Amino acid sequence: MRQGNFIVMDGGEGAGKGTVLRRLRAVFPPPKVLFTREPGGSIFGEEIRKLILSDGGKRADAATMFLLFWAARRDHSYNTIKPAVASGRHVVSDRFDSSTWAYQVYAEENDELRGIFWPLRELAVPVKPSLYLYLDVEPEIGLGRAKKRGERNHFDERDIKFHTDVRDGFLDFLKLAEGETHTVIVNANRSIDKVAGDVIKILKPFLA
Numbered sequence: 001m002r003q004g005n006f007i008v009m010d011g012g013e014g015a016g017k018g019t020v021l022r023r024l025r026a027v028f029p030p031p032k033v034l035f036t037r038e039p040g041g042s043i044f045g046e047e048i049r050k051l052i053l054s055d056g057g058k059r060a061d062a063a064t065m066f067l068l069f070w071a072a073r074r075d076h077s078y079n080t081i082k083p084a085v086a087s088g089r090h091v092v093s094d095r096f097d098s099s100t101w102a103y104q105v106y107a108e109e110n111d112e113l114r115g116i117f118w119p120l121r122e123l124a125v126p127v128k129p130s131l132y133l134y135l136d137v138e139p140e141i142g143l144g145r146a147k148k149r150g151e152r153n154h155f156d157e158r159d160i161k162f163h164t165d166v167r168d169g170f171l172d173f174l175k176l177a178e179g180e181t182h183t184v185i186v187n188a189n190r191s192i193d194k195v196a197g198d199v200i201k202i203l204k205p206f207l208a
């Protein structure tokens, strides 16, 4: 049987990921496409998600968070993503290792984590993404949208410099990933209809 494709959708706060994913679900319905998320995406991964988004997670340092994200990712990869693509289904994950690079390594300016990112990726990620699709929003616009939306986690509450660094981190990650796989940057400063329309067009060949 032909393996399914594994697609990662990533973006900073207020990039419109949630809305775009809801529209994608309607256009590419299950069971052919499995929609999943990080942190989470498997039974134990969702347990780790609760820790990550808790008050304890807010106080923990970047290296501790980094390790929790990788633990959750390994469980998610082995128990959800790998079996799904092996059975011919396509998988779309809301965030993946691109977020760890952008938030914990790049924005937290933790050089110690840079080197061990790649060996941990080998341990935790048996199926590499066929495509990283990044919704690129100006941090000021994104944070403005996130504020209006109301529900905010402790990452959303960080200052504008942090979110600008997160964006630089995503762009850096995409450059590094370019040699290995497909990467696409979508301008997410535009209306949600335009952004979602572009994303659907880009994903059609991968999710058909």
Ligand code: TYD
Binding pocket: 012, 013, 014, 018, 038, 039, 069, 094, 095, 096, 097, 098, 099, 100, 101, 103, 104, 153, 155, 156
């Ligand atoms: P979530 O509520 O899912 O936010 P969003 O709708 O923005 O995806 O919370 C996940 C948060 O975790 C998000 O603010 C980004 C952060 N995160 C990291 O810092 N590193 C990671 O590796 C991942 C997957 C997420």
